[in-house]
Amino acid sequence: MDELYVNGDVPQIEGKRCEAFLCQDYRAEGVVEDRAYITHVCFEGAWYRLYFEPFLIFWRSSTEAPEETREPGFEFGLEDIGTKCHIKGALLISLAQEVVAEGVKVKFSFENGRSVSVLHRNDRAEVECS
Secondary structure (H helix, E strand, C coil), X not given: CCCCEEECCCCCCCCCEEEEEEXXXXXXXXXXXXXXXXXXXXXXXXXXXXXXXXXXXXEEEECCCCCCEEECCEEEEEEEHHHHCCCCCCEEEEEEEEEECCEEEEEEEECCCCEXXXXXXXXXXXXXXX
């Protein structure tokens, strides 16, 4: 099995309330190429970015919410996962990072029994609600 590498400081967000959970997709010529190109999360006023390379998880602090970007030939859209998955306002009880078949997964588990996983495989990231 491949080894998991983390670049940056994993945010200390367990026990904090989720204010926003946004997935920024990457679109080329209007076609979504990567659904969760960058994941932006906000817990109690602090923003963080989560993104990937094969078997490598990057965490970065941010200062503000992202915006949609449109350039000729490509664009970055935003999907409000916090609202869609019913985690906005919920307390995070667990943040887990692990190697899975052909990739890595970051799982956010909340007090209301909901969870959101960001899975990176084959140079693409997907998001799953449960």
